[in-house]
Amino acid sequence: QKEVEQNSGPLSVPEGAIASLNCTYSDRGSQSFFWYRQYSGKSPELIMFIYSNGDKEDGRFTAQLNKASQYVSLLIRDSQPSDSATYLCAGALGGFKTIFGAGTRLFVKA
Amino acid sequence: DAGITQSPRHKVTETGTPVTLRCHQTENHRYMYWYRQDPGHGLRLIHYSYGVKDTDKGEVSDGYSVSRSKTEDFLLTLESATSSQTSVYFCAISDAGDSSSYEQYFGPGTRLTVT
Numbered sequence: 001q002k003e004v005e006q007n008s009g010p011l012s013v014p015e016g017a018i019a020s021l022n023c024t025y026s027d028r029g030s031q032s033f034f035w036y037r038q039y040s041g042k043s044p045e046l047i048m049f050i051y052s053n054g055d056k057e058d059g060r061f062t063a064q065l066n067k068a069s070q071y072v073s074l075l076i077r078d079s080q081p082s083d084s085a086t087y088l089c090a091g092a093l094g095g096f097k098t099i100f101g102a103g104t105r106l107f108v109k110a
Numbered sequence: 111d112a113g114i115t116q117s118p119r120h121k122v123t124e125t126g127t128p129v130t131l132r133c134h135q136t137e138n139h140r141y142m143y144w145y146r147q148d149p150g151h152g153l154r155l156i157h158y159s160y161g162v163k164d165t166d167k168g169e170v171s172d173g174y175s176v177s178r179s180k181t182e183d184f185l186l187t188l189e190s191a192t193s194s195q196t197s198v199y200f201c202a203i204s205d206a207g208d209s210s211s212y213e214q215y216f217g218p219g220t221r222l223t224v225t
Binding site: 044098 | 138139145150152153154155158160200204206211212213214215216217218219
């Protein structure tokens with residue numbers, strides 16, 4: 001069974017700190033990975049995607065991919081209370097089908 | 111929401127009744143998906159479509175059927191609703207994009223309660 005695993009949390013960080021969200025996947029054939037943010041009662045919103053080993057930065061967000069270790073992470077710098085949400089990690093299995101993790105809840109304390 | 115609407119947004123129905131949820135997109139994306147989201151399970155794929163009249167099952171397809179007669183519309187039908195189908199249903203769309211990454215964009219969701 002192809003899986004994407006996340007720690008459900010909650011992860012609690014103080015305002016201004018770096019939040020680190022992690023994800024592992026079981027299928028070595030997975031090619032692209034995505035991070036979504038989902039506020040309570042809302043739909044998932046794409047933050048970033050990454051398909052090459054290494055880091056990809058977009059504003060306060062950095063996605064990291066290590067295919068050898070089958071590990072994806074999302075760093076949020078200068079965390080704000082508005083970043084409090086559930087973060088979903090997802091992997092595309094070599095095409096248009098995507099497997100989602102169950103999500104990690106993040107709380108940023110003011 | 112990238113040009114994706116879902117209807118209805120909320121529905122309460124009784125066990126045994128048929129229910130149809132509609133997803134409509136204005137992005138001309140090839141791929142469309144139906145997911146359900148339940149506490150502790152994340153997003154689970156019900157059915158997906160890779161073109162007009164081309165559909166296939168996802169991991170939790172039992173009790174659901176779909177149809178796609180036009181690029182912009184993807185319908186999800188619960189033939190005979192059961193309480194276990196109480197959930198939030200999300201439609202998503204994707205296309206290859208510049209990097210063939212197939213990132214998905216989600217509609218606002220439909221909250222379905224089966225009593």
